[in-house]
Amino acid sequence: MTPSSSAVFRCSGCGIPLQTEHKDRPGYVPSSAKEREPAVCQRCFRIKNYNEASSVTVDQDEFLKLLGGIASTNSLVVHIVDLFDFEGSMISSLQRFVGHNEVLLVVNKIDLLPRVTNFNRLRNWVQKQAKENGLRVVDVVLCSAKRGTGFDRVVEAVGRLRGDRDVYVVGATNVGKSTLINRLISDYSDLHQELTVSRYPGTTLDAVHIPLDDGKHIVDTPGIVYESRLTEIIPREDLGAVLPDKPLKPLTYQLDEKQTLFFGALVRFDFVEGEHQSFTVYASSGIPIHRTKLERADELYENHKGVMLAPPNAEGLATLPAWTRHRLRIARGAKQDVFVSGLGWIKANSESGALIDVFAPRGIKVMLRDSMI
Template structure:
């Protein structure tokens, strides 16, 4: 109504004061070719002026999409909102700086991949003139898919696209906008329900970081639910008893000499100590080698029944999505591929996976649980690449005496403080990319100042040494009964472990950054290397590169001193 009563000059003044938009009125230059004259609406002349100023539009009724982690658990929600099939976040195409942004793909013809016949059309004598002039559509001809077996790729968010193609998150600031994943509210309350569908909890644990990736809170929650509902069921009340299936993945990274039976016994013992005292099944699998996937899928089908819910739960980067994708390929089901990347927190919301379980049974992939006691949570992406184990572990063994120390990069140190025997065997099980150092304990303090961030990486750079925090010490008194194999392990969450072999007792001091969980446990891999490491740094690319940089720096400093001396001598001779 305001635009109908005001003249353009007064309307311009009003618009400059408007908090919604700005407008600068300029008299258009009349051009009959580019700007043809507009015919006024004679039936309703008042609408002509309003159409020239389409700035007073009603506010959009579309509310911003909620930033939740529920994903597509609820079928009604998945029908109203578009959920990313790769990570489970709610997708939107309006703001690139918010989570879930995606670009709508352009519609392509089914024959766009057919090779182009580059013979000139005009040289062909049997082609109709209508085709030569551009009328290529002829009646009675249907487009034929050149590859009918090709499955259309699902549309995923920009974050999943970057992780799948480049292995990294494009915009890290968007990650900070996501709400924290509240397991108790999102998943825990559904597991605690005494009624409803049958529940199967699949806890995925990393074989090379068992204690660091073991979900203790989930194990205690489900075990308590089983106890409470079991008593209710005995009293004749409704009681849903969840089934716990412990899946130890990435077993292809363990040495092939390890005994499967002995390792399963070790796993059950550690799980019982971690709070999972009601295990239904234990599976040792490898998604890369396809070991044990068929048996796992069969057990999940039998335990879930025709309408059960299967929840895949585990720590960040434990391999949940990789495991589900491998199972889908193993059973031959049609399913959308979950996003896989060696980046913690790849899955953002609950993802209902189709094609793995038959009937009305449902399989859910959940966001990784954040374990702040893992050292990888405080490392940068480049530092995580050095810590991440991608190949079969190889032992690196030292035969050392008291008052000596062993460093694993700049992340962990073991001091042999006291021992009842002359020597003990220390085997390091960690990523082969991490450099090691063995020397006297009295010189360990100088290692931080001279070599942390250089020869001992991670941390990468001197600045990162201060950013990671301060070192704290824990003491362990261990004892063993034999030399030939390791007796106990001292493991750091997210890094690796020291395996100790001795026949006697020893007092050990372990140094690492404050907040990192250090665990004393029975040895998981008893054997050690027959070739011993020597004193000093181990040979690695990091040490070699740091040595070259240090030597170059020393040479430049020496040349500078020589040049200064020669200049000083020349100046004296001139005087």
């Protein structure tokens, strides 16, 4: 059960090597259950007994090894992304791994958008962004795992598109993948039968094959960890402040050039150059925003980081990479968002153009995109 064991114990369900030390890692089994026959990891146990798929994660290299085998299959690939962190949760390299298999794009967390959102326009925006990221999709479905909104459409689309094929479900962490798989299991699988799952050929990954009534499988892949997302690197105790759990309340700031917005001590937004204009912030209400003059920004940060400028606190701040500056130029006439993965986005409301500097922890994805709303 431990790395020093002479024998390698494997889960009879998914084939992963079993271990008793790390609950959040693949292959975990409680010490009290390690002698049972057959031995199964906690994840397979919960799928079998509770119809519950858990979130097991792997790093990007391991995940890409798993994706490498999909092209040789005849499958439907369901890619789940987080609308709040769209570019941060999209697997931009997915197309080159799936071969000729079709991709259904499921966009979760639409419940976070303001109620006045035009969802037909949003769907068109998603299709355009996916195409620009090199992803060809056969269909797009908008849904909310939390509210249950749109899940009937997801199930219908999977049933319509998969035919007699297996279904691979892929996505980053915290995008709602497990919720979707649980729903698909309940709709397409007889849970009273013995659950037989197998390790994905040629890998040591915790990919679980969940049998369907027609003999095919839903293949639950681990969640990929992208450290380019703010939510992957901040202290766990700050996730509640950064991840919104109710509809966003846009905040609009009228700014002159040489003004700065601090998002706690996580991100700094400098309006460096441009005409007086407004910017609308779409971020969690748990992150306090402080406005100051650009000339005072450095001093304010040094004197108040981790205290007034929080989250994170001083201890948490010490665990984050140093800030990197991203210089972004919004062209005159363009309707664009300044997107910071894991934080949200800032919409430039004027079409007069602007020069923006964004400071974020090194490695975090910061970019301009066409306005979502």
